[in-house]
Amino acid sequence: MSTQTVLFDAPGPRARRRYAVLTAFGILLALVTLGAVLWKLNAQGQLTGDLWKPLIDPEVWTSYVIPGLINTLKAAIVSIIAAMAFGIVFGLGRLSHNGAVRWFCGIIVEFFRAVPVLLMMYFLFQLFAFNNVFVASLNSFMAVVIALTLYNGSVIAELVRSGVHGLPSGQGEAGLSIGLTPGQTLRSIQLPQALTAMLPALVSQVVVILKDSALGTAITYPELLQSMRDMGTAYATVLPAYLLAAVIFIGLNFGLTMLAGRVERRLNRRGRGPRPGPATAASVMDDADAMSAGPRS
């Protein structure tokens, strides 16, 4: 990180002493936090082995953890694929030369980006339930998937748009000059490059989808968080159940982020990585029009 060298010099003797004090303070802070948590856990009788034993019970894994994880992944993967398709279609729609198409896609994208995902989930779930749109067991799944698709698809549409805008204008001009139509230029020249450039931002959106699938618990979709809560109730081990859910979610998302970093470094080595255009994750955050890479739950 560049800031590390920017903000301070190589420390002299006094600074080194101060750093040593701060290091001790940091370690102390960590230990005190840990100690306070353990003390509180102990005071409430949460540290007895019986409470944590269900975590290594194979039955817990086969009947709660694994099914929950599968449901989470199912909802997330379907949403990711659908959101990418939605994002590419509407992102290209916003770049269309037809004014009506551009406006229509613009309104859809801006609307779904402004509405909270959970609000959409509640609405879709009740809508499906009242009108018997799907089989009863499918209602919550479809509500989760459609809400995640509409929101994240709109965000991806913005990424596609800013990715194409970030390309050098010569790319589009070259396409037009060899006789491709504007649509062909967009599809076969600009879009592939934009997709490569927006890869990091795209992966952070995938993490958002995976995290947001946990909202399904609010509409009784039996995903990981919901099944861990059920397990917490069934075995009277609420805290360990939440902790296990957190560990699994953090592991999945952290792994995804690591993978994205590796892919990005690889693309950079091949000289095809994200250009310093408006499509990298950092500059999308700076781009006030693309309120996208922000924190979704």
Add this chain to the structure above:
Amino acid sequence: MLDILSRYDVLAAFWMTIRLTLFSAIGALVIGTVVAVMRVSPVPVLRRLGAIYVNVVRNTPLTLIMFFALAGVGIILQVNLVDQSSPTSVRDSAIRWAIVALSVYHAAFVCEALRSGVNTVPVGQAEAARSIGLTFGQSLREVILPQAFRGAIAPLGSTLIALTKNTTVASVIGVAEASALMKVIFENETASFSVFFLFALGFVILTLPVGVIFTSLSRRLAVKR
């Protein structure tokens, strides 16, 4: 639709959304600034602690943090944020834990926004600050952070908008904000598009000015280089 709305207090629900947003924004800004300072400090241990906080919080679903705060910390560990004898203690406790969860969650994003702001400050600024003899704390307070905050305005704006929308998650622990009221209306009446659009419009009204204000602020306050 009007007769439905006359029976429910939509404005009160949105007022709760606004209050959740305001208090959590303040909390997230405070925690996020502290963590951001830790993450750019010269002390490796503090840097590591800050990084752990951000990576853990950012990769955990807000829904999980919400449940964990109220059910795990509040009820099981008996950490009380409200006077147990007050008649509204159950309601208030849910609201306060929701604010804590929202603050803790968004602090990670505030921290990253500020750090990206620090990255916009050119090396020369920090070098100049050090060469006139300012300490790390002084150069951070007087030179780096004022510029970093300005560079961080746009991402902070996105974080605030996301926070506004994320207050809906507080409904999973029973806080009576806008989305919870919408759910109640749907359950009692029917899932109508008009009610949904009304609530969606409410969020658009809340978030649109924030976006406009922060965009113009970030343009106006941008450090001329």
